Amino acid sequence: MLAVAVPCYNLLHRSLFLTFTTPANPHMPRTLLALAAGLLLLGHSTLAQLPTYQARPADIEGAADGCAQARIKDAGRVAYASLNHRHKMARYDVSFYKLDIGLENNSRTVGGAVRIKARSLVANFDSLAFELYPTLSIDSVVVDGRKSPGWRRAGGDVTAALKQPVGNQAFFNALIYYHGTAPNGNSAAIGNALNSAVAGTYGVSTTWSLSEPYNAYEWWPCKQVLTDKADSSEVWVTTSAVNKVGSNGTLRAVTPQPNGKVRYEWKSKYPIDYYLISVAVAPYVEYVNYANPVGGPRIPIVNYVYNEAALNTFRTEIDRTPGFIENYSRLVGLYPFAQEKYGHSMAPIGGGMEHQTMTTQDGFTFTLTAHELFHQWFGDNVTCGAWEDIWLNEGFASYGEYLSLGQFSTALAARQWMDQAHASVMTIPSGSVFVSDTSSVSRIFSSRLSYKKGASLVHMLRYLLNDDEKFFRALRTYQTTYAGRTARTRDLQRIFEAEAGVSLQYFFDQWFRGEGYPTFAVRWNQVGQTIYLQSTESASMPTSTPFFNTEVDLSLQFTDGTSRTVRVRQDQPVTGLALSEGRVLSNITIDPEQWILNGTGSVVQDNGLVLASKKATAGVPLTVYPNPCLHQLRITDMKAPRAQAEVRDATGRVVVRQAVAGPSPVLNTQLLTPGIYHLRLTAPDGSVAHARFVRAAE
Numbered sequence: 001m002l003a004v005a006v007p008c009y010n011l012l013h014r015s016l017f018l019t020f021t022t023p024a025n026p027h028m029p030r031t032l033l034a035l036a037a038g039l040l041l042l043g044h045s046t047l048a049q050l051p052t053y054q055a056r057p058a059d060i061e062g063a064a065d066g067c068a069q070a071r072i073k074d075a076g077r078v079a080y081a082s083l084n085h086r087h088k089m090a091r092y093d094v095s096f097y098k099l100d101i102g103l104e105n106n107s108r109t110v111g112g113a114v115r116i117k118a119r120s121l122v123a124n125f126d127s128l129a130f131e132l133y134p135t136l137s138i139d140s141v142v143v144d145g146r147k148s149p150g151w152r153r154a155g156g157d158v159t160a161a162l163k164q165p166v167g168n169q170a171f172f173n174a175l176i177y178y179h180g181t182a183p184n185g186n187s188a189a190i191g192n193a194l195n196s197a198v199a200g201t202y203g204v205s206t207t208w209s210l211s212e213p214y215n216a217y218e219w220w221p222c223k224q225v226l227t228d229k230a231d232s233s234e235v236w237v238t239t240s241a242v243n244k245v246g247s248n249g250t251l252r253a254v255t256p257q258p259n260g261k262v263r264y265e266w267k268s269k270y271p272i273d274y275y276l277i278s279v280a281v282a283p284y285v286e287y288v289n290y291a292n293p294v295g296g297p298r299i300p301i302v303n304y305v306y307n308e309a310a311l312n313t314f315r316t317e318i319d320r321t322p323g324f325i326e327n328y329s330r331l332v333g334l335y336p337f338a339q340e341k342y343g344h345s346m347a348p349i350g351g352g353m354e355h356q357t358m359t360t361q362d363g364f365t366f367t368l369t370a371h372e373l374f375h376q377w378f379g380d381n382v383t384c385g386a387w388e389d390i391w392l393n394e395g396f397a398s399y400g401e402y403l404s405l406g407q408f409s410t411a412l413a414a415r416q417w418m419d420q421a422h423a424s425v426m427t428i429p430s431g432s433v434f435v436s437d438t439s440s441v442s443r444i445f446s447s448r449l450s451y452k453k454g455a456s457l458v459h460m461l462r463y464l465l466n467d468d469e470k471f472f473r474a475l476r477t478y479q480t481t482y483a484g485r486t487a488r489t490r491d492l493q494r495i496f497e498a499e500a501g502v503s504l505q506y507f508f509d510q511w512f513r514g515e516g517y518p519t520f521a522v523r524w525n526q527v528g529q530t531i532y533l534q535s536t537e538s539a540s541m542p543t544s545t546p547f548f549n550t551e552v553d554l555s556l557q558f559t560d561g562t563s564r565t566v567r568v569r570q571d572q573p574v575t576g577l578a579l580s581e582g583r584v585l586s587n588i589t590i591d592p593e594q595w596i597l598n599g600t601g602s603v604v605q606d607n608g609l610v611l612a613s614k615k616a617t618a619g620v621p622l623t624v625y626p627n628p629c630l631h632q633l634r635i636t637d638m639k640a641p642r643a644q645a646e647v648r649d650a651t652g653r654v655v656v657r658q659a660v661a662g663p664s665p666v667l668n669t670q671l672l673t674p675g676i677y678h679l680r681l682t683a684p685d686g687s688v689a690h691a692r693f694v695r696a697a698e
Contacts, residue, residue, distance in 0.1 A: 015531040048264060053320075055405060055413035059422050063352070063371035064451030079225060080214040082130050085157040088129035092118040097277065099220055105281045106205040107244050108196050110136075112238075113177030114221050117123055118122065125166040126475035128174055131156045131217035131224055136180035138221075144173045151541070156217050176221040178315070183218055191350065193218035194279075199348045199362075204306040206282040208347035208360055211275040213387055213444060218286050221504055222274050227385050227486050228284050229271040238263045244284040245306045247347030248277060248356050268357065270337055271484035273383050277452070278355035280304065280345030287311055289410050291322035291342070293329035301325070301359070302343035310346065310585060317336035317364035318344070320408070321469040327407050328400065332475040336381035336483065342373070354397070356380045366409075367401040367417075374400025376477055385486035386436040391512075394445070395454020402455065418459065418594050421452040425597060427435055429516045433457055434489075456597045457511050461496055463595035464507060464551070466567075470499040503671065506644070506657035510548050511597075516541030518548040519599035520570070525609035526585050532609045533588075534576040535568055540599060546684050547573060549644050549657055555592040558583040565592070576609075622681060622689040624667075628696035633679070638665055640683035648678045 081089065094116060101112035116130070128143060133156055141148035141160040151160035164174045182194035193215035196207040209219060216222045235247040241262045249268025257263050284304035291299040305311045311318075325342060329335050329676055335342065343358040352368050353360040354375030361368060378396035398421070406414035424447065431449045438444060445451075462471045477495050478487070489512055498506050522534045533554065548569050556564045560583060568577065590601040623636045642661035647669075649655050660681070661668060667679070676695040681689045687688050 004268045019489065039558060045080045051379035053405075053409040053413075055366070055409045055416075058365065059367045059401075059405065059409070060413065060416045062398060062401050062417055062421065062452075063365075063367040064394070064421075064447045064455075081157050082154070085129055085131075085154075085159070086225065088127070088159060089131075089228075091122045091125060091129070092120050092172075092223075094118045094228050095222055095231045096233065097222070097230045097272075097274075098236070099277070099279075100236040101220065101279075102238045103245070103279060103281050104239055105207050106196055106285065107207065108182040108184065108192070108194050108219075109180070110158070110182055110194060110219050112177070114178070115174045116174045116176070116221075116223070118174070120166040120168055120170050120172065123168045125168075125170075125172075126162050127224075128160045130158050130174075130176065130221050132158050132176075132178060132221040133180075133183055133218045135183060135318075136178050136219075139177040140175065141176050145174050146657065158221070171415050178221060187502065195349075196347050197349075199306055199346070202306040202310050204282055204310075206280065206306075206347045208280040208345065208349060209278050209355075210349060210353045210360065211277070212353065213275065213441060216274045216277065220277075222277075224274050226273060226383060226387070229383070229484065229486070231271055232269050233267070233272050233277060235258045235266045235279060236263055237266075239281055242283045243281050243306055244286065246278075246280040246284070246302075246343065246358050246360075248272060248358060250340045251302075267406050268337075268340060269357070270340065272356050272380075275488075276354070276356040276380055276383075277408060278345075278353075278358065278360060280347050280358075280360055282306065282346070284346070285311055287315070287318065289319060289322055291325035291329075291335070293326045293334055293338070294354065296329060296334040296338045297326060299335055299338050300341045300343075301653075302341050304343070304345045306346050314364040317366065317369060320366065321369060321510050323375065323408060324370055324404055327404065328374060328377065329636065331403065331447075331472050332377055336377060336479070342376065344369075354379055366404070369406035370401050371397045374403075382479060382482040383486045385488045385491075387444050389451050389487075389489045390435055390444050391433045391454030391457065392489065392492065394450045395458055398451045398455035399458040402459070415594060421455055422594065422597050424448055425453045425456060426517060426540075426599060430544075432513050433511065434513045453597070460511060460550075460596060461507075464504070465496070465499055474499045502654050503656050503658070506549050506659065509605055509659055510545055510550075512546075514545035517599060518550065518570075519595045520552060520590050520601040522554065522588055522590060522601065522603045523606040523609050524585065524588055524603070525605065525607055526581075527610060529580055529582045531579045531581045531585055533566075533568070533579065534574065534606075534609055535570055536574045537570050538573075542684075546642065547644055547682075548648075550596060552591055552596055552598070553593065555589040556581075556585055557587045557589070559586045560584070571644070571680075572688060573684055620687075620689050622679065624679065624693050628694035629669055630696055631668070632698065633667040633693055635660065635665045635667065635670050635681070638681060638689065640681075640687065643681040643683045643689075646680045646682070647672070650676050 026367055096117035098115040101110055103110055141151060143162050146163040148160040149163060151158055184192055186192060193211050194209050198205050214224055216224055237245040238257055238261050239245055241260050245264035249266050249267035252267050253265045255263045285307055287303040287305060289301050325335050337357045340357050345358055345360050347360050349360055349362045352359060352372040354372045359372040375397045379393035384390055384392040402417050403413055405417055433449055433453050435444055465471045474495050478492055493504055493508050517540050518537045523534045525532045551567050551569050554566050554568055588603045591598055624633050645658045645660050645667055646654055647656035672695040674695050674696055679691045
């Protein structure tokens with residue numbers, strides 16, 4: 001979706017620099033170790049030749065803050081179609097958009113024709129429903145060569161009657177002729193859907209689009225439904241010959257027109273969502289560089305910058321783009337639009353927007369460029385299927401900043417980025433990654449939740465798998481499975497469950513739909529060559545998410561200067577374990593590599609811990625039925641009002657984790673294979689109950 005707008009404006013005007021060096025740390029995050037190892041194996045010229053980037057403070061803040069704030073600062077209303085009109089638009093499927101319009105670099109005046117090629121999904125398709133801002137005039141609507149006898153408008157909802165109905169599954173072509181001036185109500189995610197302004201520092205008048213989330217209709221007639229991507233698109237813009245026009249796909253021609261005009265003709269053969277179709281018009285200077293990803297073609301990166309002064313200012317940052325593309329292609333699959341291009345169009349946008357194949361940015365900074373580019377995979381190639389799942393776009397694009405800092409800057413810079421992301425999330429404990437109110441643009445593009453907590457969720461999925469090969473394979477599978485389409489969180493969940501080999505419903509209940517974060521209090525004692533550990537978890541939003549079932553790393557430091565990291569399963573509020581260890585323990589650090597979103601914990605030495613850790617593991621029998629069961633297992637005597645259920649198979653492997661609650665809690669066993677299982681219930685107070693049951697054959 002719209003590229004998480006960088007804290008771009010601030011980034012461009014920060015003069016303070018920090019120089020980081022990679023610390024000699026034996027516990028360097030496996031993320032960064034894997035990336036470094038991959039770089040050595042890759043041996044590709046662009047990656048190998050890039051100098052280490054000295055991260056700035058704004059890079060540690062990341063692109064999300066500025067991007068999100070810029071997008072929501074003026075958004076005052078929601079502009080999506082009425083429910084009834086959306087039902088009408090569901091009667092056809094778009095296959096192709098062609099915009100043939102006129103624009104200048106100093107005006108929001110727009111007009112021309114938009115062609116919609118679509119397929120009817122009903123037996124008697126007798127009217128065409130689309131969206132267009134009410135102050136834009138419709139000159140005519142022509143479907144399959146027949147002019148519409150009339151149309152009805154209600155706000156932005158337009159319904160045009162067809163002179164002759166279209167049959168079920170039949171394709172039709174609609175031409176909508178229109179003209180007018182795009183509104184100036186600052187209703188889109190960043191200001192106006194079509195805007196015109198002078199880039200202050202460079203004095204260049206520019207007109208550009210930014211349609212996310214619901215605002216493409218403010219400058220062209222369209223169907224604003226995320227799940228209905230067009231299979232291909234064309235954007236033709238006629239403008240004064242002094243201008244250049246940036247848009248999606250490849251530039252097929254620049255055709256002279258009467259009266260000193262030219263027509264830029266862009267075409268893309270890739271599926272595209274309505275809000276990713278874009279224009280940018282200015283007397284640009286063109287600068288092209290190239291990426292050479294392993295296993296792919298040479299990819300041109302077409303940059304439209306304001307003028308030579310802007311190019312001189314930003315050339316170094318622009319030149320990072322090829323390396324970013326090559327690295328992302330190595331990690332999550334070839335750049336998805338490799339047969340066309342990537343590029344940038346400059347505009348005083350207040351951040352960035354990931355328009356497909358040609359991002360719009362107001363400047364070039366390390367994290368902004370990395371963020372918007374990663375959107376080409378997460379947001380453009382695979383688009384969130386509903387705004388509730390915007391983290392699939394923004395959380396991953398933000399994580400792209402972290403990956404790029406780890407690859408091209410230092411381990412410390414990447415770690416500081418993640419620390420800052422976690423600190424931002426925890427400034428307010430409430431709020432879920434899931435967007436419950438999609439009428440609020442500010443909530444959709446919450447820097448704290450959609451961007452930073454979304455990126456933290458991605459990072460924790462990586463930690464959960466504990467295997468970078470599996471993690472990046474899951475991302476590649478996600479990209480290939482849903483390429484050119486939309487996906488929901490449940491789709492990503494299924495892919496990660498296949499890699500994990502267990503249900504991850506508990507994880508997404510906690511971190512996607514849940515609120516808050518855990519904090520760990522660790523007590524320890526050493527008796528002879530045995531170390532006793534006890535970890536007590538508390539939740540920041542217990543009324544919403546009372547417990548986080550997770551693993552957590554504990555780094556044990558010894559008096560001889562050595563250390564050891566143990567991974568503890570926090571599957572109940574209080575958990576304990578004993579370790580054999582001959583070295584003398586001096587201190588413990590909780591989650592030393594910041595894998596988990598968690599509050600500032602505490603570590604205390606407790607000489608009476610031995611009995612406490614034994615007590616924490618006690619449990620009582622539990623009654624369940626039917627036993628054997630099929631799709632459901634009922635629990636009759638659970639003492640607590642709610643608990644966390646964990647099911648292990650005969651080998652001890654966890655196969656189900658699920659929250660259960662109520663007077664007659666039910667465990668979902670539908671996905672289990674026939675066999676014997678062990679059920680363990682952990683209540684919020686740490687008490688444990690258990691039972692054995694049999695999953696019968698169907």
